[in-house]
Amino acid sequence: MPRKTMVxxxxxxxxxxxxxxxxxxxxxxDVGYFGGVFRCTQGLQQKFGSSRCFDAxxxxxxxxxxxxxxxxxxxxxxxxxxxxxxxxxxxxxxxxEAARLRYRSNGQFTAPLVVRMPxxxxxxxxxxxxxxxxxxxxxVAGLKTVVPSNPYDAKGLLIAAIEDxxxxxxxxxxxxYNGPFDGHHDRPVTPWARHPQGEVPDGHYTxxxxxxxxxxxxxxxxxxxxxxxxFVAEAAASEAGIDAxxxxxxxxxxxxxxxxxxxxxxxxxxxxxHEATLTSGFGAELSALxxxxxxxxxxxxxxxxxxxxxxxxxxxxxxxFPGPARVGRALKAVMEA
Amino acid sequence: MSEPGPLSFHVxxxxxxxxxxxxxxxVKISRAGEVRRPDVDVAPADIRDLAFQIIRVLDRNSEAVxxxxxxxxDQELLEGLRHMMTLRAFDARMQMAQRQGKTSFYMQxxxxxxxxxxxxxxxxxxxxxxxxxxxxxxxxxxxxxMLDMMNQIYSNELDPMKGRQxxxxxxxxxxxxxxxxxxxxxxxxQAVGWAMASAMKRDxxxxxxxxxxxxxxxxxxxxxxxxxxxxxxxVVLNIVNNQWAISTFQGIARGGAGTFAARGLxxxxxxxxxxxxxxxxxxxxxxxxxxxxxxxxxxxxIEYVTYRVGAxxxxxxxxxxxxxxxxxxxxxxxxxxxxxxHLIHRGAWSEDRHKQAEAEVMAAVIAAQKEAETxxxxxxxxxxxxxxxxxxxxEQMPPHLRRQRQQGGV
Numbered sequence: 001m002p003r004k005t006m007v008x009x010x011x012x013x014x015x016x017x018x019x020x021x022x023x024x025x026x027x028x029x030d031v032g033y034f035g036g037v038f039r040c041t042q043g044l045q046q047k048f049g050s051s052r053c054f055d056a057x058x059x060x061x062x063x064x065x066x067x068x069x070x071x072x073x074x075x076x077x078x079x080x081x082x083x084x085x086x087x088x089x090x091x092x093x094x095x096x097e098a099a100r101l102r103y104r105s106n107g108q109f110t111a112p113l114v115v116r117m118p119x120x121x122x123x124x125x126x127x128x129x130x131x132x133x134x135x136x137x138x139x140v141a142g143l144k145t146v147v148p149s150n151p152y153d154a155k156g157l158l159i160a161a162i163e164d165x166x167x168x169x170x171x172x173x174x175x176x177y178n179g180p181f182d183g184h185h186d187r188p189v190t191p192w193a194r195h196p197q198g199e200v201p202d203g204h205y206t207x208x209x210x211x212x213x214x215x216x217x218x219x220x221x222x223x224x225x226x227x228x229x230x231f232v233a234e235a236a237a238s239e240a241g242i243d244a245x246x247x248x249x250x251x252x253x254x255x256x257x258x259x260x261x262x263x264x265x266x267x268x269x270x271x272x273x274h275e276a277t278l279t280s281g282f283g284a285e286l287s288a289l290x291x292x293x294x295x296x297x298x299x300x301x302x303x304x305x306x307x308x309x310x311x312x313x314x315x316x317x318x319x320x321f322p323g324p325a326r327v328g329r330a331l332k333a334v335m336e337a
Numbered sequence: 338m339s340e341p342g343p344l345s346f347h348v349x350x351x352x353x354x355x356x357x358x359x360x361x362x363x364v365k366i367s368r369a370g371e372v373r374r375p376d377v378d379v380a381p382a383d384i385r386d387l388a389f390q391i392i393r394v395l396d397r398n399s400e401a402v403x404x405x406x407x408x409x410x411d412q413e414l415l416e417g418l419r420h421m422m423t424l425r426a427f428d429a430r431m432q433m434a435q436r437q438g439k440t441s442f443y444m445q446x447x448x449x450x451x452x453x454x455x456x457x458x459x460x461x462x463x464x465x466x467x468x469x470x471x472x473x474x475x476x477x478x479x480x481x482x483m484l485d486m487m488n489q490i491y492s493n494e495l496d497p498m499k500g501r502q503x504x505x506x507x508x509x510x511x512x513x514x515x516x517x518x519x520x521x522x523x524x525x526x527q528a529v530g531w532a533m534a535s536a537m538k539r540d541x542x543x544x545x546x547x548x549x550x551x552x553x554x555x556x557x558x559x560x561x562x563x564x565x566x567x568x569x570x571x572v573v574l575n576i577v578n579n580q581w582a583i584s585t586f587q588g589i590a591r592g593g594a595g596t597f598a599a600r601g602l603x604x605x606x607x608x609x610x611x612x613x614x615x616x617x618x619x620x621x622x623x624x625x626x627x628x629x630x631x632x633x634x635x636x637x638x639i640e641y642v643t644y645r646v647g648a649x650x651x652x653x654x655x656x657x658x659x660x661x662x663x664x665x666x667x668x669x670x671x672x673x674x675x676x677x678x679h680l681i682h683r684g685a686w687s688e689d690r691h692k693q694a695e696a697e698v699m700a701a702v703i704a705a706q707k708e709a710e711t712x713x714x715x716x717x718x719x720x721x722x723x724x725x726x727x728x729x730x731x732e733q734m735p736p737h738l739r740r741q742r743q744q745g746g747v
Contacts, residue, residue, distance in 0.1 A: 025537065051537045057567055062526055062560030069467070069530025069544070072515065075537070089556065096520040097527065103729045105508040105516035106498050110732070142730050165732040210735065254735035 004200040005192045007177045009151035010040045010116075013158035014078060016204050018048050021076060024162055026053045028063055028080030028116075037082060038118060038177060060090035064115060068097050071111045071167075078162050084117035084171060085128040091136070098167040099142030112165045114158070118174040119147070120228055120275050121312055122181060122321050125174075130312040132227075132276035137169045138253045138285065144168045144209055145252040149176060149230040150197035153250060156207030164209060173227040181228055182235035183323035212256035214263070218245035221269035221334055224260060224286050226250065229273040229322065236327035242335060244271075252282055260286070261293045268299040269334045273327055278306040300337035305330045351586035355656060359666035364642075366668055369396035369615075370403020377629045381607040388598040388608040391642055394618040399678040405621040411685040417458065417616050418676050418686070420478040421450035422695060425673060426702045427473070427483060428647070431490055434706070435504075435651040439714040440490050442504045444470050448646030448664060451616040451672035452577055454478045456545070459623035460513065461631075463542045467515045467528035470505050471577065472547055481512045483705040493713030493720055499728070500721035522548055522555035525574070529564045532572035532630070543571040543630040551582020553597055554590040562638075566604040569635035573626040574601070576638065577613065579645035584658040601638030613643030614672040617679075642669065723747040 004012060017024045026044055028036075032055035035042030044053040056063050060081055067077035081087045087094070098111040121130030137145045144166055148154035154172065161168035175181050179191045192198030216234050220243040223233040230248045237244035245263050249255065264270045270290050272283040283304040290302050305322045313320055352360045367390045375384050394406045401407065409417070428445040435443040446453070453474030460466075466475050476486060488495040490504040498508060508516035515531075518524060528546030535542045548558060553576060565572055576597045580587050591597060601608035607629075611622040619641065626637035644667040648655050680686035713719040727734065727742040734742070 025534075057560075057563045059560045059563060061557055062564050065523060065526030065557055065560060066530030066533060066564050069527035069532075070534040070537075072527065073465075073531045073534035073538075075534045092520060092557075093523060093526075097518060097523050100518075101516060102732070104498065104502050104506070104518070105510075106501065107729055108508050108510040109516050144731075254731075254737060257736060 001199040001201060003193045003198040004151050005178050005198070006148070006151045006154050006172070007039050009155040009200045010158055010172060011042060011044070012200065013155040013162070014041065014044060015047070017078070017159055017162040018044065018052060020204065023075045024078060025070065025075055026078050027056050029056055029058055029082050031055060031080050036080065038174065040116070041080070060086055061093055064090040064093040064098065067113045068093060068101065068111050071113045072101070072109045076112050076162060078114040078116065081115060081117045083129050084119040084133050085131045087115070087117055087133065090115070094137070094143070094167070094169070095140050099140050102166070103142060110165055111167045114161045114168045114170050116170045116172060119171040120173040120175050121317070122175040122183070122185070122228060124314060124317055125312070126314040127311045132274065132307070134171055134252055135276060135280060135282045138282050142167065144254065145171070146209060146250065147171045147173065147226040147252060148250060149173065149227055149248050150180070151192055151200045152197050153207050153213070155200050156205050157209065157250060159204065160206040160209050163206065168209070171227070175228045180231045183232040183321065184235065185318055207250070209251045210254040210256060212250055212259040213248045214245060214259070215248045216244065216246040218243040219267055220244060221271060221331060222247060222260070222263040222267045223271050223273060223331070224249060225273040226252065227275065229275060232322065232324050232327055233273050236324040236331060239324055240328040240331050242331045244331060255289070257289060257293065260290065264290050264294040265297040268297050270294070270298070270302045271327070271330050271334055272302065272304045273322060274306050275322060276307055277309045278304060279309050281306055300334045303330050303334050349586070349588035349592070351588065351659070353660055353663070355658065355660055357660055359660045359663040361666060361668050364668060367391040367393060369393040370406065372403070372405070374404035374625070377625055377632060378634055379607070381605055384607055385602055388602055388610060389595055391610050391612050392618050392622055393612040393615050394621065395615045395675050395679050399675070399682040401617055401679060405618055408621050408624065409617055411680070411683060413458070414617070414676065414680055415685060417454060417620070418673070418680060419694065419698065420454040420474060421616070421673050421676065422698045423483070423702065424450045424454060424474050424477050426699045427477070427486070430702050430706055431487070432651060434490070438716065439710070440492070440504050441715055443490065443651045444505050444649070445647035446471055446473060448667070448671065449577065449579055449613065449643050450474055451619050451676070452613050452641045452643060455616045455619035456575065456623045459620055459627045460545070463513070464545065465513045465515060465528070465531055465542065466545045466547065467524035467531070468517060468547045469521070469524070469549055469552070470517055471549065473505070473507070475514055476507060476509065476512060479512045479514070481509055481514070483702065484709055487706055487709035488712060491709055491712075491714045493709065493718065495712045496721055499725040501726070521552040522557040525561040526557045526564060528574070529561045529570050529572050532570040533564070533568050536568070536571055536633070541631065543573070543627060545573045545575060547575045547577065549582060550576065550578040550580065550587045550597055551585060551590050553600065562601065562604040562606060565636035566606050571630035571633065572636045573623070573630055574606070574636055574638045576640045577643065578640050579643050581645045581649070581659070583649045583653060596640060598638055598640035606636050606638050608638040608640070610640045610642060612669055613641030614669040614675060616672060616676045644669065
């Protein structure tokens with residue numbers, strides 16, 4: 001089976017979706033001729049023409065607002081915000097418009113659009129190239145929020161997102177674009193070409209939204225993670241010698257409660273890991289869900305490992321990023337509780 | 338040169354406040370018939386002056402004059418008059434219904450009826466408006482049933498929005514009326530996106546965006562003008578300058594700019610200003626811009642100069658911030674009265690027929706209201722079910738929402 005990087009898988013997803021449906025259009029800053037600052041749209045303009053893939057003015061609100069109008073017309077825009085850190089000017093269009101259009105018009109108008117955003121840290125991106133704003137989307141009724149962790153899922157989830165009739169926020173951990181990353185920044189990175197999850201089938205397939213994946217089966221503790229933290233959690237479990245079950249949520253909303261509850265009821269312990277800041281992060285929702293649904297099976301307090309409640313710093317990258325050492329300590333603490 | 342002194346802070350203020358004598362002497366008004374009518378394929382740079390004048394058709398003697406006159410037949414003008422009268426009667430009844438507690442909220446169009454009623458007649462079926470909350474004339478002139486509007490206002494069992502939306506936030510895809518949002522200016526860039534989509538698909542339909550003077554200060558106004566300009570989108574970008582944004586006079590949004598229309602010039606978009614209380618002028622200018630868009634010549638900005646005669650909404654009391662008699666002093670008069678006088682001048686109408694028409698229109702509105710009320714009002718009678726509250730958030734209800742609906746006991 002062909003191996004692809006996450007960038008290639010994402011590009012392939014848009015290529016497949018654009019071939020299958022003339023209404024799929026792709027645009028954003030530097031997305032057209034140049035093919036995107038991360039190369040995710042390379043070649044799409046040449047292949048499909050500039051009516052299907054084009055450059056946009058530097059206006060996030062304009063990009064998403066125009067996409068809402070196009071979606072209301074009947075297109076399926078898949079737009080890019082260059083970094084998730086720059087989505088804030090578009091937040092009004094995402095929250096007040098895209099998310100509510102179906103509801104407020106009683107289905108007369110809908111917003112079947114995807115907003116792709118590179119997200120996450122671990123790349124010395126500093127304050128405005130590292131943020132993980134997923135909780136700002138999961139809190140919004142009407143949105144679906146997706147975070148893939150590998151090329152196979154990225155392609156399947158993105159095709160599913162484009163084909164979905166509701167607005168989807170598609171957060172791409174840019175730290176994973178070229179290879180998996182377990183938080184060991186001092187070791188060479190393995191490219192996707194040498195990782196089994198780099199196997200990406202050609203053509204059309206989907207990974208359903210709203211379904212989690214168990215990445216590592218275990219019986220001692222459940223780890224809930226997504227994006228880069230899936231690999232960090234796997235590494236932490238191996239290094240700490242703890243038989244952890246690592247769940248990759250893939251879709252944050254709608255979340256896969258069944259998979260989460262089944263696992264925690266089995267293990268009796270739960271550690272939640274995300275890069276985003278701790279307070280009111282998505283981990284708080286997960287923790288509440290586990291407590292509400294698994295209370296009588298829990299043998300230790302539900303624990304969160306997250307980014308500190310600070311803006312994302314530059315020089316202190318590895319003191320900020322929740323790496324395998326911090327996750328490992330949490331796993332041990334939960335096992336000893 | 339002497340040393341500069343301390344800086345001073347400039348906050349624009351209206352000429353007159355409550356208790357003062359209304360004064361519109363600073364509003365420069367072109368004479369009817371005075372402003373030229375360029376070809377639709379004119380280069381934007383060649384009509385920059387039109388962004389600073391006011392296109393007007395009806396003169397003081399109720400005659401239609403100049404190059405923008407003569408597009409509408411007696412029949413069409415009479416129909417326009419009836420639409421405006423209907424909107425006015427509708428407003429009066431719904432405002433009263435709000436005062437009677439039959440609904441929570443209402444927003445009138447008093448003085449602005451010509452803008453949306455005349456614009457609607459310049460469009461073709463399939464075109465799409467992206468209105469604000471003060472363009473219900475688009476629905477009335479587009480033959481949307483008044484009963485459905487009332488059902489929406491009452492949030493009753495027949496409310497097309499299932500009780501989810503605040504009153505007057507209508508939506509009708511079929512009538513080319515995009516779902517109204519409470520968030521100002523958001524729809525302006527969406528109109529541009531819709532128009533871009535139409536062009537991308539090589540369709541023939543065009544879009545119209547709507548915004549008020551105050552909301553032009555929102556960033557989506559600027560995004561819309563950039564995108565419309567960049568992609569030459571087939572869109573008409575309407576700015577309804579009714580002088581007031583709730584309590585804030587238009588100078589706060591406009592600043593030192595000569596006019597709102599002039600904002601379009603910096604984006605390379607041709608911009609026209611029109612007498613918003615002059616039905617034939619609004620229609621003629623709208624038709625010009627719609628034709629430009631349809632011929633793929635790109636967007637047009639239109640500023641409608643009018644006056645918000647009524648309160649901002651049923652929750653507002655304008656006597657707290659402007660003279661009570663200010664609307665009487667508004668130099669462009671009343672749109673219904675001006676069209677009525679023009680039709681009488683043409684020999685197509687009379688005072689008696691007008692009185693009779695007023696009675697007919699009011700009777701039709703009251704009949705619709707009575708029927709709407711048999712289907713419930715906000716606090717009495719049949720209303721949308723609590724189950725409806727959970728529907729339509731997503732195409733398929735996700736499990737967490739199903740659980741919440743169950744918890745809600747519905």
